[in-house]
Amino acid sequence: MKRLSAVILLLVAGSALGAYVWGDRLMLALMRRQVVHNLSGAAFAEFPDGLNVVLCGAGSPMPDPTRSGPCVAVIAGKRVMIVDVGSGSVRNLAPEGIPVGRISDVFITHFHSDHIDGLGELMMQRWGNGANVSPLPVHGPTGVEQVVEGFNLAYAQDDHYRTAHHGETLLPSSGAGGVAQAFELPAPGAGTVVLDVDGVKVTAFAVSHPPIVPAVGYRFDYGGRSVVISGDTVKSANLQQFAMGTDLLVHEALSPELVQVLTDGATEAGAANIRQITVDIVGYHTTPVQAAEIAQAAGVRALLLYHIVPALPYRALDRIFVKGVDQIYHGDVIVGRNGSWISLPAHSTAVKIGSRS
Ligand SMILES: [Zn+2]
Numbered sequence: 001m002k003r004l005s006a007v008i009l010l011l012v013a014g015s016a017l018g019a020y021v022w023g024d025r026l027m028l029a030l031m032r033r034q035v036v037h038n039l040s041g042a043a044f045a046e047f048p049d050g051l052n053v054v055l056c057g058a059g060s061p062m063p064d065p066t067r068s069g070p071c072v073a074v075i076a077g078k079r080v081m082i083v084d085v086g087s088g089s090v091r092n093l094a095p096e097g098i099p100v101g102r103i104s105d106v107f108i109t110h111f112h113s114d115h116i117d118g119l120g121e122l123m124m125q126r127w128g129n130g131a132n133v134s135p136l137p138v139h140g141p142t143g144v145e146q147v148v149e150g151f152n153l154a155y156a157q158d159d160h161y162r163t164a165h166h167g168e169t170l171l172p173s174s175g176a177g178g179v180a181q182a183f184e185l186p187a188p189g190a191g192t193v194v195l196d197v198d199g200v201k202v203t204a205f206a207v208s209h210p211p212i213v214p215a216v217g218y219r220f221d222y223g224g225r226s227v228v229i230s231g232d233t234v235k236s237a238n239l240q241q242f243a244m245g246t247d248l249l250v251h252e253a254l255s256p257e258l259v260q261v262l263t264d265g266a267t268e269a270g271a272a273n274i275r276q277i278t279v280d281i282v283g284y285h286t287t288p289v290q291a292a293e294i295a296q297a298a299g300v301r302a303l304l305l306y307h308i309v310p311a312l313p314y315r316a317l318d319r320i321f322v323k324g325v326d327q328i329y330h331g332d333v334i335v336g337r338n339g340s341w342i343s344l345p346a347h348s349t350a351v352k353i354g355s356r357s
């Protein structure tokens with residue numbers, strides 16, 4: 001009897017060990033498959049020709065585990081571009097199948113820190129992943145020169161270490177950092193074409209984010225499709241003008257009702273500083289209902305909300321965030337989170353909505 005128990009025990013232990021070892025092997029095989037999928041370009045090839053928008057950061061300065069700082073990846077044909085680079089956003093690019101080494105341009109909407117604080121990391125990753133021989137073009141209104149110069153200076157020692165370690169072929173010193181491409185803030189009603197190459201046109205226009213000047217949004221046109229990205233703004237008639245008849249509006253949004261919960265909570269907690277900040281921020285953003293009003297008036301096919309304020313720790317809060325929106329706007333509305341993906345296949349009217357992650 002004793003011997004039988006020992007045999008059974010041995011069998012159980014053996015199969016548990018087998019499952020453990022095989023479980024590990026399975027995990028390693030899966031990991032390897034994912035690495036090959038991303039590095040071979042297979043993940044990138046899945047983006048259809050047209051305009052593809054992926055939220056690399058759906059959030060704001062407020063910590064939210066599902067929403068990094070503001071970042072919108074726009075893939076137009078084979079061109080990979082990024083609008084704003086918030087904290088944590090760079091780490092979402094590769095997992096979303098976006099080849100960081102192929103990023104051709106960055107566009108900055110304004111110089112609030114939450115929109116630029118990932119720029120140093122992006123410039124370094126793009127250089128290291130692509131062995132790029134020229135710095136990353138960083139477009140922005142006047143003032144972008146100072147931002148790029150600052151990041152270049154801060155990263156100068158790191159740039160030197162990396163070329164010294166990996167060599168000129170892998171990390172050519174000519175490709176480190178960024179190069180500013182500044183433009184004048186366009187007057188209301190006027191757009192400035194900041195890029196026009198290979199059928200991809202990018203137009204900057206003024207938005208209203210007082211007291212922050214300059215502040216712009218961008219419109220992307222490619223393959224008969226169009227996207228407008230708001231940056232930070234109050235409800236803007238100028239933005240609405242540039243969004244007229246476009247396929248997708250990616251608009252920032254702040255819920256006053258939910259921010260009031262923060263204000264009340266900060267009051268109760270005796271956090272006077274935080275309380276005042278929650279009061280101040282309401283005045284220079286757009287509510288979800290106002291974003292819906294713009295989307296409806298401009299006749300866009302879909303509305304993707306990003307720069308979500310405040311953080312939404314539970315999915316059930318999405319419903320409160322967009323309360324009243326469906327009464328105003330009759331297209332698709334998406335409360336953005338990291339990985340929200342919208343695809344606009346070229347020369348069609350299709351809008352495909354999903355999530356890459
Ligand atoms: Zn912001």
Ligand SMILES: [Zn+2]
Pocket residue numbers: 110112209212232
């Ligand atoms: Zn801002």
